[in-house]
Every structure is written in structure tokens, then in C-alpha cells.
Amino acid sequence: MLQNVMSRVQNQNKWWFFIGVGFVLIFFVLPICRLVYLSFSSEDGFTLGNYTSVLQDRSTWKTIENTLYVVGGSSIIAILLGVMTAWVVAYTNIRRKKLIQVFIFFPFIIPSYITTLAWTQFMSKNGYFAHLLSLLPGSVEPLNMYSLQGIILVMGFSHYPLVYLLTVGVLRKIPRDLEYAARVSGSSKWQSFQKITLPLALPGIASGGFLAFIASLDNFGIPAFLGIPGNIRVLSTYIYEQIVGLVPNSFERAATLSVILGVIALTGTFIQWLLLKKTKHMETAVEDKEPRFLFSNRTRFTIELLLWSFLLVTTMVPLLSMLSASLIKAYGLPFSLENISLKNYQFVLLENQKAITSLKNSANLAIITTVVCLVIGTGIAYVRTKKPSMMTKGLEMIIGIPYALPGTVLALAMIFAWMEPIPGWNPGIYGTISILFIAYVTRFLILQVRGSITAFMQVDPSMEEAARVSGSNGFNKWKQILMPLIFPGVISGALLVFLTALTELTVSSLLWSSGSETIGLVIFNFEQAGYSTYSTAFSSIIVLFILLAFMVVAVLQKVWDRRMLHHDHSN
Amino acid sequence: MTTQIRNVNKSFGSYKALHQINLDIKEGEFVAILGPSGCGKTTLLRLLAGFDSPSSGEVWMNHKLIANSTFFLPPEKRNIGMVFQSFALWPHMNVRDHIHFPLQHHQFLSEELKTSIDHRVDEVLKMVDMLHLGERMPSELSGGQKQRVALARAIAPKPSLLLMDEPLSSLDAELRMGMRKEIQQLHQVTKASIVYVTHDQSEALAMADQIVVMNKGNIEQIGTPKEIYSSPNTPFVASFVGKANLVKGKWEGAAFYPFHQLSIKWDGTAVTSELRAKNLFPARPEQLELSLSGDGVKGIITNVQYQGKEIHYTVTVEGEEWVVHQDIFAEFSIGDEVYVHLKKWTYGKKMDERKELHFA
Numbered sequence: 046m047l048q049n050v051m052s053r054v055q056n057q058n059k060w061w062f063f064i065g066v067g068f069v070l071i072f073f074v075l076p077i078c079r080l081v082y083l084s085f086s087s088e089d090g091f092t093l094g095n096y097t098s099v100l101q102d103r104s105t106w107k108t109i110e111n112t113l114y115v116v117g118g119s120s121i122i123a124i125l126l127g128v129m130t131a132w133v134v135a136y137t138n139i140r141r142k143k144l145i146q147v148f149i150f151f152p153f154i155i156p157s158y159i160t161t162l163a164w165t166q167f168m169s170k171n172g173y174f175a176h177l178l179s180l181l182p183g184s185v186e187p188l189n190m191y192s193l194q195g196i197i198l199v200m201g202f203s204h205y206p207l208v209y210l211l212t213v214g215v216l217r218k219i220p221r222d223l224e225y226a227a228r229v230s231g232s233s234k235w236q237s238f239q240k241i242t243l244p245l246a247l248p249g250i251a252s253g254g255f256l257a258f259i260a261s262l263d264n265f266g267i268p269a270f271l272g273i274p275g276n277i278r279v280l281s282t283y284i285y286e287q288i289v290g291l292v293p294n295s296f297e298r299a300a301t302l303s304v305i306l307g308v309i310a311l312t313g314t315f316i317q318w319l320l321l322k323k324t325k326h327m328e329t330a331v332e333d334k335e336p337r338f339l340f341s342n343r344t345r346f347t348i349e350l351l352l353w354s355f356l357l358v359t360t361m362v363p364l365l366s367m368l369s370a371s372l373i374k375a376y377g378l379p380f381s382l383e384n385i386s387l388k389n390y391q392f393v394l395l396e397n398q399k400a401i402t403s404l405k406n407s408a409n410l411a412i413i414t415t416v417v418c419l420v421i422g423t424g425i426a427y428v429r430t431k432k433p434s435m436m437t438k439g440l441e442m443i444i445g446i447p448y449a450l451p452g453t454v455l456a457l458a459m460i461f462a463w464m465e466p467i468p469g470w471n472p473g474i475y476g477t478i479s480i481l482f483i484a485y486v487t488r489f490l491i492l493q494v495r496g497s498i499t500a501f502m503q504v505d506p507s508m509e510e511a512a513r514v515s516g517s518n519g520f521n522k523w524k525q526i527l528m529p530l531i532f533p534g535v536i537s538g539a540l541l542v543f544l545t546a547l548t549e550l551t552v553s554s555l556l557w558s559s560g561s562e563t564i565g566l567v568i569f570n571f572e573q574a575g576y577s578t579y580s581t582a583f584s585s586i587i588v589l590f591i592l593l594a595f596m597v598v599a600v601l602q603k604v605w606d607r608r609m610l611h612h613d614h615s616n
Numbered sequence: 617m618t619t620q621i622r623n624v625n626k627s628f629g630s631y632k633a634l635h636q637i638n639l640d641i642k643e644g645e646f647v648a649i650l651g652p653s654g655c656g657k658t659t660l661l662r663l664l665a666g667f668d669s670p671s672s673g674e675v676w677m678n679h680k681l682i683a684n685s686t687f688f689l690p691p692e693k694r695n696i697g698m699v700f701q702s703f704a705l706w707p708h709m710n711v712r713d714h715i716h717f718p719l720q721h722h723q724f725l726s727e728e729l730k731t732s733i734d735h736r737v738d739e740v741l742k743m744v745d746m747l748h749l750g751e752r753m754p755s756e757l758s759g760g761q762k763q764r765v766a767l768a769r770a771i772a773p774k775p776s777l778l779l780m781d782e783p784l785s786s787l788d789a790e791l792r793m794g795m796r797k798e799i800q801q802l803h804q805v806t807k808a809s810i811v812y813v814t815h816d817q818s819e820a821l822a823m824a825d826q827i828v829v830m831n832k833g834n835i836e837q838i839g840t841p842k843e844i845y846s847s848p849n850t851p852f853v854a855s856f857v858g859k860a861n862l863v864k865g866k867w868e869g870a871a872f873y874p875f876h877q878l879s880i881k882w883d884g885t886a887v888t889s890e891l892r893a894k895n896l897f898p899a900r901p902e903q904l905e906l907s908l909s910g911d912g913v914k915g916i917i918t919n920v921q922y923q924g925k926e927i928h929y930t931v932t933v934e935g936e937e938w939v940v941h942q943d944i945f946a947e948f949s950i951g952d953e954v955y956v957h958l959k960k961w962t963y964g965k966k967m968d969e970r971k972e973l974h975f976a
Contacts, residue, residue, distance in 0.1 A: 507704035510667060513691040514698040514779075515718035515769065516725075525717065529708045608708065 076462035084300040095301040112279040116261040122201025123257035127208025135216040138336035148356040153206040156548040158266030159584040163363035165190045166370045173366045191275040202359050204260050208253035215249030217332040248323040255317035263451040265551035280306045284453045303454040314449040371581035389582035403567040411547035414485040418542045422493030430501040445491045452551030459484045478561035484552050489542045496538015500531040533602050540598050617678045617776035624673030633659045635833040646810045648824035656833040657813045666691035695724040697770035698779040703762045705754040712750040714769045722773035744768045760791045780812045817857045829853050849890045854898035861938040863897040872897045882958040901941040912955030
């Protein structure tokens, strides 16, 4: 009998093993293989011709040059802003750090195309910034956002939270004694920052910088909104134009460009991963959140004033100018009481069929993607933390590839993989909303896996072991012990998946079809057609919804925490 | 319930964590597994719990095979309870829920207990003196109270084998002493077999019926606390448990000549044949004494540590460092040339002598 049980257990494990490997191969590996294969193929079989023709094209080189400017410039802005804000928040005695952090994360929460829209409104001829400048003597014009500088600026502001996030933790983990020791040894504040703090934080900073680099390569919304009108192309928009433009050999060309872009992005991801591993040795160190530089009230006030003006000008003010633009009857009218109306909102919410469909589509996509990712991702995270082997580690890395790849590249891979999954058989996935659903799960699964892994890591293995020696393994263990413990972490991951899927633009811009439009795509189309009032109105609704979602989750987590800690006991 | 471990090996990759382990745990016995960190004692415990399986060999419980190289019974299907080093209290459950959980799920609960779960919760809470704190959450408990909850949870379903993984190591020194007594009392009341893993030899000596000394994945010696302490079989046991100085020399019957100096003769009746075969004499610090003159082994004092009730000296003898504990009445300083003797009366002999005096 025991032998029976044994073989059953082993068979069960084998089944799961094969299902897991099959799932990863079909959804994650195969699409990328097809993309690479297509870039090397022509009607006569294997060829390098696609690469030679693409690389001989002058416009390819112009695009690569633009990409370098945009990626390099925006990464530098992101690193400078990220390190400065991280240092101020980690080390100084400024007040309201939690609120400041919320504002720093703001550009991270709002989809970048909405941020772009907000900036174009802010910088427009009759926007807030122009009003501000007209108060100054002389005739200074606001920056033309439809330019390389515009793209670089918005991208830098959108990506500095990444650098901040990876730097602030590292800074806090550097023991304060190290800097004190340098000061006692006779170095000045600036010298000890240069020689002690900076080198120790460098892996974190560099890792954040690479993340900003990858995010800039990947970004489609900003160059699409700002670059396409001004004929400025970067690789992600160039690939998009190849496919949408339907020039001869467009798919082969797009595949080839995608492989080039994909290789750059994956190299960046790999370097970032190596750097992140380097900061791992500090992982056990505790974050020291006490301020290390105690400024006098006046200095502190100056720093706070500067920081808050920066945060408000880069987050709230553009959003407010977007909001005010959306409330105006017709584009170009000044913002005054008699010109205010809600008719733009009425149009996008009640009259425009495309906008209404897109709301339904995106909501459906986001909910289904979140639920599927929640179950599969948490399952994978559980196996990954319980059995940390090369096998599960490899699994996690492969699942991460579709997210590390630029969205345009992934979208293209999805088209090739699902148009005819088996040559000669078209199941009708491409051209319906199903392909978007598959693409979203493939792309965002890693977000849930990471979120859930973090949640599981924070639960000591003995929690589960104690449940097992108490006789429980299976449903009751999950329901009564594991689920309550991982809930807060898992729900943060799910929220991220939900919001990213809800407002996604890059992948859907290539995979949409009539009837499967998404929110991002409709906003993009409004903007391209020149309906700024509609696009800003629709964007304002989305921003409000995102803020609402965050508040709900924050309250939910607080309630949960309170239940855990049982603050209200009478004693 | 009896538990047998037969020729068990356990490897993690190329690392051998356990090597040919054989161990019998009798019904109701308190067995302490003692060893330094990395000796394999926790691996052995996890094998008994069912969190790991042996690479080869067999584990039997109650005359039933529960684990070998191809099969193992998971923990929830074994009649065990366990106390974890970190207590492993569930932060979202109050004290009562903790005791309630195993009573709901343990698969070896007697019919009698099944019908009186709430009564059992009260009973167990009373046993660990936590009845008044039943509604508290773990975050509102002190270290000692957490420990009591962990103990109560483990014993609630009356498992026949209780596993304890260094349960006292996260408590401070004073609390540890108090908890020893409570664990001993629980052992007497529950009558369960206990396997208690520790690196603290005084804990093992104080509580266990049998001590298993482990080192580098091997069992060095199994015996009662007294056997382990006064008659170590191996140099490792002598130095780890008794902190003995391993003195080299020559054996002739029960007589020992340190450093082959035939003028000095130590009585080694209590020393086991295994150590005699290695030409070693395990001299515990309290067995030695110092004097400024005489016929002992000559040495120089290199370190003095005042402890209050005694003084710990380090004496360099023939290039080796010995530790000698002396009462505070004889004081020596660093650099003093001293002679080291074996005290005339070892512990066992003194007892005999007293008896003789008593009868005289």
C-alpha cells in the first residue's frame, strides 16, 4: 500500500512538472523563438538579408541615434533626480516623508501617456506654464514638447521613481557608523559622501539607472504622443510604424528591428540583474530610518520648499492643467467660468461607442488577467520559495522575459505565435480580444510572481511547518494560515497587475482590432486625431479611478493590519 | 511510542549532513541531541518530523516504516508535535486559536479529546499558566509567554512524540533556567517521548534521560548525562561536553603519565578505554589544581579571568594551553610558574568517601 502512495505522489509531481514546463514553453519561449526565426527567414529560407537591408537603411540609423539620445538623456535625468530625492528622504530630517514618497511614486502610478498628455497641456501655448512665463519680462516661449528635449524631459520625470526606489533602501542600509568613522578620520561631509556613501550605494544606484534605461527603451506612449507628430522616431515607435504602415516586407523588417531592440533590452536587464545581486549582501542589514543630517529649521524649510515645489510642478500641476483642459467647451478657449462644461465627459462616457466599449474591454481584460495571474503567479511563487532550485529559478527568469522585452517586441512575437499557432491552422485568436488577454497574462505574470514571492519570503517557513505538525496540509493550511499571512503582499502585486493591464497601451496598440479597443488605445486615437478635449477628459477619469483604487487598497491593508495586531484589545 | 532510526544517511548535493545514524527512542524517554551548529542535529530532527527524507536508511515509528530513501510520510500524517526555535506563532491568531488549531486538525486525536476540544484548550492553557491570556495576540506576548504558547500548541493533541528544536535559544539566560523546569514538568505530565535538540550542554545535562552527542553528521556517543560527562568516549565529547583539557601521555593500566613524565602519575580509573587507546587523558578544568611548588606538571600562567566564585586560569604547559578552575583562595598572576596536579579526589570517589565517613 505504501508503495502505491509513493508512486502516486511521485506521479503527481511529474504531472505538475510537465504541465509547468509545457505552459512556459508554449506561452513564453515559443513566441520569442518564432520572432527570431522570422527575422532570419525569407521566401527562400534562411537569410541574413533582413538584417543587411534594415541596417543599410538610413532611417534605421537615424532612429537608433534618436533612441540613444532619448534613452541616455532621460536615464541621466532619472539618476540625478532619483539619487537626490533618495538622499534627502533617507538621510535628512525633513518632515512628512511618507507623503513625499507618495508624490515621488505618482509618475509611476499614472500611465506615461497620460503624464505626457498632462505635460503637453501644461506646456501648451495657453497652458499654465505660458501664463507663468508671460508674467516675466521679455518674450520667453514654453518648451515645445513635440521634440527630442520634450521626450527626454517627460521620460526622465517618469522614470526617476525607479532610481529612487532602488537607491533609498540601499542608502538606509549603509550603517551610519561607516560615515561617522570617515568623519572621525578627518574627512569632510562632502568627502565622506564621495568616498564612503556613494561607492557603497553605487550598485543600487546603477541598478536603478539600468532599470530607467530599460524602461526608456521599452516606453512607447511618450515617443508615440510626442514624437510621431514631429516625425521623431525611436525604435519602439519605428517598429510600430512598420507594422501599421504595411510597407512591403513590413513584418520581416519589424521582426528584425525587434530582435535588435530585444537584444539591447535583455542585455540591459542582465546587467541590472548582476548589479542587483551585488546589493544582495546588504539584504540582511536593517533599514535605518532615523535621519542622519539634522538641519536647522531654516535650512530644513528651504529644502522642503524646494522639494515640494519640484514634486508639485512635476506631478500635480500638469495633471491639473490636463483636468482644466478637459473641462473646457472647445479647445483653445481660455479657462473661465462661462467656458466650463462637462460635455467632454458626457461624450466619452455616454456618447462615443468606442470609448464605452474600451472601458468594458479594459475592465474585462484587467479583471481576468489579475485573477489568472493571482492564481498562477502565487502558485509559481510558492513553488519558487519552497523549492529554490535551478529549475524553478530558470522558470522565474523565463517568465520575466516578456516583461523585460519592450512591449512592441512582445506584441509582435504574440502576433507571430498566435496568428497560426500550428502552420496552416488559424484558431482565430489574432484579431479578437483573446490575443490581448494571452499577451497580458504573458507580460504581467511576473509582476504577480514577484509580489507573491516577496509575500512568501516574509513568512517564516516555520509558520507553515507548525501548521503541518498540527496535522493540517492543504485547504485548511492555506485558508487559516498562509492566506492571511501573505494577503497584504499578494494584494499589492494584484493591484499592480490590475492597473497596468487596465491602462496598457503599447501591446494593445499593435494587437487591437475593431471591437477590442482598450482605454489606452482610445486615448491615443483621440490625441492623434486632434481631439485633445476628449483625450484629456478620458485621461482625467482614469487618473481619478487609479487614485481611488489605491485608496481602497490602502484602507483594506490597514484594516487587515489592525486585525492582525489586534490593537483594540482591552487591557 | 517507540521510534527507531536505522542506518540513516542524508546528503544535500555533495554535502553529507548525516552519516550512518542509528538511534532508538523509547516510550516516554527524554532524548537530547547535543552538538555544535552544523553537526546535523536539526537535520535529524527534521527527518523525524517529516520535513526532510533520508537519502538512505529507514525511520520507524510504532513498528511502522515511515520513511526510507523512496518514501516518506509527511508531517501531518505522523503522530508528533513540535516546538520551533523561533516559536512559529501565527501573528493573526490569538493564543486560544493557536491551541485550537491542532485540536481541529491533528489526525491522531483520541475520540475522547475530539468531543471535548474546548475543555482541552482550557486544560492545556492551565498547564502552561496562560489561561488568563487566551485572547492575546502573539505581538502582545513576552518571549517567555510566546514560548509557553508554542509548547501548549505542541502538546495539545497529545502527540506521542514531541520534537523540540532549540526551544530556549531565543530566550534570555534567566528565563531559560525557569523554562527548563517547566519543560521537565510537562514531560512528566504528558509522558510523551521527547527529542530535544540543543547546542547548550548544560541544558542537555539538566533535562535529558539520554544524550546523543553529534559532530559533523556522526553520532559521537549516546549515554546518560552522567556517562557523557564523566566518561566521554571520544576527544570531541570530552572537550565539547566537559570542556576537558586533552592531555597527551602514556597509559599503563589505570595509571597515566602526562607527557611521558614517569615521575608524575595520575589515576585514570574513570577514563574510558577508547581515550586510553588514543593516549589521552581528559582533564576537566575543575579536576585540576595549581600550586607554586610540588611534583605536578610545570607550566606558566598566561591568562587570568576572575569569575566571582572561582578563577579561570589559562596555563601554558609544554606548548599547550590548559584551562584550570581554582577557588578564589589561591591567587596566581600572569607569568607565575606553577605546577598542575590532578585533584586527589574525583567526584565519584568523594561520594564514596563521604559514605564511608558517614558509616564510620
